Amino acid sequence: MITERKKTEREARKKLIIQSALSVFKEKGLEHATMDEIAQKADFGKATLYYYFKSKDEIFNTILFDGWQSLWEGIEEYIVQTESPRQTFIVILKKLAEMVNENRALYEFLFFAPQSLPASEGQEPGWKQFQVRLYNTLLQLIEEAMDKNEFPKMDSHLVLKALGGVFHGMIFWGADREKITENAIEIFLEKFIKTHD
Amino acid sequence: MITERKKTEREARKKLIIQSALSVFKEKGLEHATMDEIAQKADFGKATLYYYFKSKDEIFNTILFDGWQSLWEGIEEYIVQTESPRQTFIVILKKLAEMVNENRALYEFLFFAPQSLPASEGQEPGWKQFQVRLYNTLLQLIEEAMDKNEFPKMDSHLVLKALGGVFHGMIFWGADREKITENAIEIFLEKFIKTHD
DNA sequence: TTATTATTCGAATGATGGGTCGAATATTAA
DNA sequence: TTAATATTCGACCCATCATTCGAATAATAA
Known part of the structure; x- marks a missing residue:
């Protein structure tokens, strides 16, 4: 029943990933930002990103x-x-x-x-x-x-x-x-x- | 001794390659332009590009x-x-x-x-x-x-x-x-x- | 406690694409 | 004609990713 909190947390993690992505984009430029690096900056394993986003593109x-x-x-x-x-x-x-x-x-x-x-x-x-x-x-x-x-x-x-x-x-x-x-x-x-x- | 013509021709070919590169850049954007495609547009094999330029970067x-x-x-x-x-x-x-x-x-x-x-x-x-x-x-x-x-x-x-x-x-x-x-x-x-x- | 669901990630997969090699094939010089 | 020299390129090599798998591990529900 606490599905609400779940959702919020998930949303928060997505935001974290997006912040990381942004920061990597800024450092390396769009085309040189890798999923690995984004994951690293968000303190996740690369594979975990795909639990939150379908693809790099979706990010x-x-x-x-x-x-x-x-x-x-x-x-x-x-x-x-x-x-x-x-x-x-x-x-x-x-x-x-x-x-x-x-x-x-x-x-x-x-x-x-x-x-x-x-x-x-x-x-x-x-x-x-x-x-x-x-x-x-x-x-x-x-x-x-x-x-x-x-x-x-x-x-x-x-x-x-x-x-x-x-x-x-x-x-x-x-x-x-x-x-x-x-x-x-x-x-x-x-x-x-x-x-x- | 006709080294002069050689040089001119080489220069011409370099220009051709550059034109092709430019056209690919325009179509695909810098990061999505491949050496293969540039070569193709210039009617050369990819390897030939490297006879004229040290690297993509040099182009x-x-x-x-x-x-x-x-x-x-x-x-x-x-x-x-x-x-x-x-x-x-x-x-x-x-x-x-x-x-x-x-x-x-x-x-x-x-x-x-x-x-x-x-x-x-x-x-x-x-x-x-x-x-x-x-x-x-x-x-x-x-x-x-x-x-x-x-x-x-x-x-x-x-x-x-x-x-x-x-x-x-x-x-x-x-x-x-x-x-x-x-x-x-x-x-x-x-x-x-x-x-x- | 146990079945279920949510998260996480190490390791493998596959594709892409820059760059290299060595063998042709012209071209030119001798 | 023959020995350089200049060009060309198919086939490889290899590093770099995005993306996927399957097996853990944590959280929650029953």
């Missing part, structure tokens, strides 16, 4: 899904109609930066891993939906901001790529001190980005 | 070096003292974009591969010097531009990360039509980036 699919989900959930509450979509846009980027700074290993993985992943399992990986939502949200904010003359007018997709690049570049380039960047992004956007032509 | 070190070198050389002539460092900055980004569009596979590799590479061979890889030069050049232009009120004043390293991110984002995100981006970058910078606070 980082889980990471991707949980990661994107929590990223989305962290952002969600900030998506509201305000008088200033530009401000909302900035607030969201700040929140994103904050989350990244909170758990570097995870989010570096989220943002870089998909690049080097083999085209994935035929189907849309589940985490894509969150990425798409985030994309669309930001896109919409940009368009609204343009309407209100809070951003210069230009192809919104391109602008998203550009401003997304700003985020990506400031947060992830260089092995710098981090932490600073939360505000740095806001400062950059305020200082550098015009409101209209 | 993409060659790519990295040649690539960065040509990138640098393509840019070099545009680095001149002008009245407008901001304009020079933009011109260089345009030229970079142009080169990338000219040979996508190569430059995607240049910009993404180092990320997923295992910390490399202990020593600074030779291509780093070109990357550093480019970095310093852009950094200096940004600082000069700030001095002349052509950019708002802010930590120049951060600004470089941000504007580098703009470039990266606009050029590499999405499997879009490309080509547009050469001008798009200029337009974005002119439209969105202030000259001073």
